[in-house]
Amino acid sequence: EAAQTLTFHLTNNNNGLFSVQPSVSATGILTYTPTANANGSATVTIWLTDDGGTANGGDDTSPTYSFTITVNAINDIPTLVINTGKIVLEAAGSQVISNSELQYIDVDHISSEIVYTLTSSTSNGTLYNGVSALSATNTFTQQDIDNGDINYTHNGGETTTDNFQFTVADILGGTVLGVQTFNLTITPVNDSPVFVSTPSNFGAEGVLYTYNITTTDSDLPANALTITAPIKPIWLTLSDNGDGTAALFGTPPDGAARSNSIIINVNDASVNIQQSYTLVLSYDISVPGNYPTIQQAIDASVDGDIISVSNGLYPENINFNGKEVELIGNSANPALVIIDGGLGSGAAVTFENGESASTSINGFTIQNGTGHSGVAAPFSRNAPSSGYYGGGIFIYQSSPLLKNIIVENNTLPVNNNHGGSGGGIYIGNNSNVTIEGPNTIIRNNNATIYRGGGICIDNSTVNIDGILAGGVLIENNNGGNYGGGISSFESTLNLTNVTIISNIVDGANGTGGGVYSLGSTLNQNMGTIINANSATVGSNDIQTF
Numbered sequence: 011e012a013a014q015t016l017t018f019h020l021t022n023n024n025n026g027l028f029s030v031q032p033s034v035s036a037t038g039i040l041t042y043t044p045t046a047n048a049n050g051s052a053t054v055t056i057w058l059t060d061d062g063g064t065a066n067g068g069d070d071t072s073p074t075y076s077f078t079i080t081v082n083a084i085n086d087i088p089t090l091v092i093n094t095g096k097i098v099l100e101a102a103g104s105q106v107i108s109n110s111e112l113q114y115i116d117v118d119h120i121s122s123e124i125v126y127t128l129t130s131s132t133s134n135g136t137l138y139n140g141v142s143a144l145s146a147t148n149t150f151t152q153q154d155i156d157n158g159d160i161n162y163t164h165n166g167g168e169t170t171t172d173n174f175q176f177t178v179a180d181i182l183g184g185t186v187l188g189v190q191t192f193n194l195t196i197t198p199v200n201d202s203p204v205f206v207s208t209p210s211n212f213g214a215e216g217v218l219y220t221y222n223i224t225t226t227d228s229d230l231p232a233n234a235l236t237i238t239a240p241i242k243p244i245w246l247t248l249s250d251n252g253d254g255t256a257a258l259f260g261t262p263p264d265g266a267a268r269s270n271s272i273i274i275n276v277n278d279a280s281v282n283i284q285q286s287y288t289l290v291l292s293y294d295i296s297v298p299g300n301y302p303t304i305q306q307a308i309d310a311s312v313d314g315d316i317i318s319v320s321n322g323l324y325p326e327n328i329n330f331n332g333k334e335v336e337l338i339g340n341s342a343n344p345a346l347v348i349i350d351g352g353l354g355s356g357a358a359v360t361f362e363n364g365e366s367a368s369t370s371i372n373g374f375t376i377q378n379g380t381g382h383s384g385v386a387a388p389f390s391r392n393a394p395s396s397g398y399y400g401g402g403i404f405i406y407q408s409s410p411l412l413k414n415i416i417v418e419n420n421t422l423p424v425n426n427n428h429g430g431s432g433g434g435i436y437i438g439n440n441s442n443v444t445i446e447g448p449n450t451i452i453r454n455n456n457a458t459i460y461r462g463g464g465i466c467i468d469n470s471t472v473n474i475d476g477i478l479a480g481g482v483l484i485e486n487n488n489g490g491n492y493g494g495g496i497s498s499f500e501s502t503l504n505l506t507n508v509t510i511i512s513n514i515v516d517g518a519n520g521t522g523g524g525v526y527s528l529g530s531t532l533n534q535n536m537g538t539i540i541n542a543n544s545a546t547v548g549s550n551d552i553q554t555f
Contacts, residue, residue: 464484510551
C-alpha cells in the first residue's frame with residue numbers, strides 16, 4: 011500500500027484562538043497562526059486517512075490523537091489613535107484637550123491604566139488636570155483626557171506656539187518608544203491699548219499744566235496708536251507724537267472753571283480705550299477781596315488753594331476742616347493780621363480732620379482763644395476729661411505747618427477745678443507738627459491750673475525750628491503745674507534756634523518752668539536757649555521724668 015496517498019485531518023475546540031487554523035502538511039509539518047491579541051488553549055484532534063478505500067473489509071482511517079496548543083499572553087504596548095495638536099485663541103481661558111485630539115488605546119488595559127508622564131510642560135501657558143497645574147514629571151491618564159479634565163490656559167502673551175512633551179506607558183510597563191509631543195497653535199487676537207501714565211488731578215490758575223501721556227500695545231507687531239482728547243477745556247492742547255505718547259498742556263487763564271472734565275482716547279484702529287478724569291484748579295483766594303471772613307474762604311476752597319488774608323482784625327474762630335490749603339497773612343509782620351477768638355468760643359484756630367503738612371498757616375497773630383472742652387475733645391491719659399485744650403490753636407491727629415505766627419493772650423478756663431492743656435497751642439494723638447520762624451512768638455498764654463502754658467504735646471512729634479537764631483521765642487507763659495513754656499507727654503520734641511525764657515509754673519506742684527518732659531524724647535539742637543524760667547517746687551528750666 012505504499013502507493014496510497016495519506017491525508018491528515020485536524021479539528022480543535024477553540025477556533026477563535028487562530029486566524030489560520032492548525033493543519034498538518036503531507037510531510038507531517040504542523041502549522042497555525044494565532045489570532046492577534048488572543049491567548050488561551052485549544053485541544054486539537056488529528057487523524058489520518060488513505061485513498062485505498064474500505065472494500066473487502068479494508069480500513070482507510072487511523073485512530074484519532076489529541077494534543078493541546080497553548081498561546082501565552084504578552085503585554086502589548088499602548089497604540090496611538092490620534093495626536094492632532096490643538097488650536098486655541100490667545101488668552102481664551104481654559105481649553106479642553108479632548109480624546110479626539112489626543113488618544114492612545116491598549117488592548118490589554120482600560121484607559122485609566124494608560125499613563126502619560128510629562129517630560130516638559132507648556133511654557134506660554136499652563137496645563138491643568140482639573141484645577142491642578144501640571145509640570146514636568148507629573149502624570150495623567152487617558153481616562154483624564156476622556157473625562158475632559160486635561161485643559162490648557164494660554165498666558166495672554168504674544169507667542170503663537172506652545173507644546174508639552176510626554177512618554178506613554180501602561181501600568182505593567184509597556185512603553186511607547188520615544189518622547190511624544192503635543193503641539194498647541196495660538197491664534198493671536200487684537201489686544202486693547204493700555205494707558206501707562208496717570209494724570210495729575212490738580213492744577214493752578216495761571217500755572218502751566220502738563221500731562222505727558224504714555225500708552226502701549228502688547229500686540230506683535232505693535233499696532234499704530236492714535237491719541238485724542240475729545241473732551242477738555244479750551245485752554246488745553248493735545249499734541250500726539252505718533253508713537254503712543256502725547257502731551258496735554260496749557261495754562262488756565264484767570265476765571266477758568268475750577269472743575270474740568272477731561273477724556274483722553276487711545277485707538278489702535280480696532281479698539282478705543284478711554285481715560286477720564288477731573289482736573290481741579292486751585293485758586294488764589296483773597297480775604298476780604300473774595301470772601302469777607304477767613305472761614306468762608308476756607309469753606310469755599312479746595313485742596314491746593316492759597317488763601318491770602320489782608321492786614322486787619324478778624325474776630326472769628328476758624329476750623330480748617332481737613333482742607334489742604336495755605337493760609338497766608340503777613341509773614342514779615344504777623345502782628346498786622348489778627349485772628350481773634352475772643353468773641354466766639356473754643357480755640358481760635360482748629361486742625362482736627364487729618365490735615366497734613368500741605369496745610370499751613372503763615373503770618374498771623376492768634377489771640378484770645380479759650381480752647382476745646384475736654385468733654386467734646388479727645389484728651390490723653392494724663393489729662394482730666396473736664397479740662398480745656400489749646401486756647402490759641404488746637405491740633406488733634408493732624409500735621410499742619412505753623413509758620414511766622416504770634417500766639418498770645420490765650421487763656422484756658424477752669425472747669426470743675428480742672429485747668430487745661432496748652433494755653434497757647436495743644437498738639438495731641440499722633441500728630442506730627444512743624445513750627446517755624448523766623449517770626450514766631452508764643453507768649454502770655456495761660457493753661458491755668460494744669461500744664462503747658464505755651465505748648466502742650468501728647469503722644470506726638472513736634473519740630474520747632476526758628477530758622478534763624480532766636481527765630482522762635484516762647485516767653486511769659488504760665489503752665490499751672492507742669493511746663494510753663496512747653497509740656498511734653500510721651501512725645502518727641504526737637505528744638506532748633508528756640509529761645510524759652512521767663513515762663514512760669516505757679517501751681518502748688520509747679521515744676522519745669524521752661525520745659526516739662528514726661529516719658530518723652532527731648533532734643534536740644536543748635537541755637538536753643540532755655541533759662542530764666544521759674545517753678546514753684548521743681549526745676550526752673552527743664553524737668554524730665
